[in-house]
Amino acid sequence: MGKNVKIKRGLDISLEGSPSTDIHSVNASETFAIKPKDFKGVLPKMQVKQGDKVKAGDCLFTDKKNDSICFVSPVSGEVAEIVRGDRRAILEIRVTADSSIDFKSFDTSGYSSKSKEEVSNLMLRAGLWPFIIQRPFGVIADTNISPKAIHISGFDSAPLAADLSVSLKGEEANLQAGFNILNKLTEGDVHLNLHSDRDNSIYQNISGVEVNHFSGPHPSGLVGVQINKIDPINKGDVVWTIKPQHVAFIGKFFETGTVDFVQNIVVAGSEVSKPAYYTSRLGSNVSNVIKDNLSSENVRVISGNVLTGTKIEQDGYLGFFDNQITVIPEGDHYELLGWLFPSYARPTISSSLPISKFLKKTFKANTNPHGEPRAYVVTGEYEKVMPMDIMPQQLIKSIMAQDLELMENLGIYEILEEDFALCEFVCTSKINVQQVVSEGLELMEEES
Secondary structure, eight states, rough: OOOOOEOOOOOOOBBBBOSSOEEOOOOSSEEEEOOGSSSTTEEEEESTTTTTTTTTTEEEEEEEEEEEEEEEOOOEEEEEEEEEEEEGOOEEEEEEEEEEBBBBOOOOOTTTOOOOOHHHHHHHHTOOOOOOEETTTTTEOTOOOSEEEEEEEEEEEEOOOOOHHHHHHTOOOHHHHHHHHHHHSSSSSEEEEETTTTOOOOGOOOOOSSEEESSSSSSTTTHHHHHHHOOOOTTTOEEEOOHHHHHHHHHHHHHHHHHEEEEEEEETTTSSSSSSSEETTTTBBBBHHHTOOOOOOSSEEEEEEEOOOOOETTTOOTTTOOEEEEEEEEEOOTTTTTTTTTOOOOOOOTTTTTTIIISSSSSSOOOOOOOOOOOOOOOOOOOOHSSSOHHHHHHHHHHHHOHHHHHHTTTTGGGGGGGHHHHHOOTTTOOOOHHHHHHHHHHHHOOO
């Protein structure tokens, strides 16, 4: 029997540039890229070199710590460039796509009767395993561990996020096939967590899952919050998570025997001329959906949402886990005595700016932090937007102090960086809270 959970603490940030429900087709991207930095803790070991020909589904690189995990090309074509950074770290593997995609074939026939090991091996070879994230620590799932449960958030509550009832419409059969596969990977429950007030029609015929219903503001759509309310993670527990669009990828693979990463992504934000849904492919160059689609020049393009996304260039590439591109004004201007004079309306939880709190419904927000880093003070702001049963500010301070025992006692096993994104947004001290959490998780994993 599923649970009904009401989230009371949180904050919905209403930004201008909400997408229409139209789905547009655009010219296919000429180049695609897979970025190793999208995967926490992965040390890439190249399986191809510049100039090699690949098919969609061919392995580009593996993880040096587990060479059974493949990271595959989303398209067929030629390996155009292996982009390296400091100390020759691999930043991107770029593939110039063929005019028509040639797919590598896998034998998935009779998959419903295959064992867990057979299914896992197929997913590893086809590059589908990296979609499964393990908690604690937010790393790619350990192939040798059976999780106590698998959780899927069936909705996204982040600002301007994709409505999955739109982006996944028509994928119902693939979703069911994907959930059937996930049930083979755990002896526990597969939890599908939905929002009570949203359109859940794409899931209405899904079977083999434990359905839980949530209500309330963001971060109700974060899977970490949902796990905390349904079955909290204790020391020694392992839980896997995966996004619905990636469940559909898995289902499509086992139904067809090919790796097809076509997806509908949302392009939104106040600086987008036509915010809507666009048919794209994992790892695509974003220029084909934002070219001639911007209302100004000085903008920040984000792969993902404004709270947890990654800044990319206007000719950059969509992140591996992202189905959203957000474009907002760049906040690179200085407000003279901005703290003294009445200012423009912007998102806030403070009552000191009534024009924002009471008069505006949507905001044209930029990236300006409206202040510099300062002494870390106790304000109680974190607790207003953190619905998890932890003490957020005390946990952040324990990470800063590198007090491993206190970090453990305060619940670091339950969190990832995204769970503290709202805390960073409301932080009076302008602390990069997500970066602090990332450093704490890395330290804890090394010491575990």
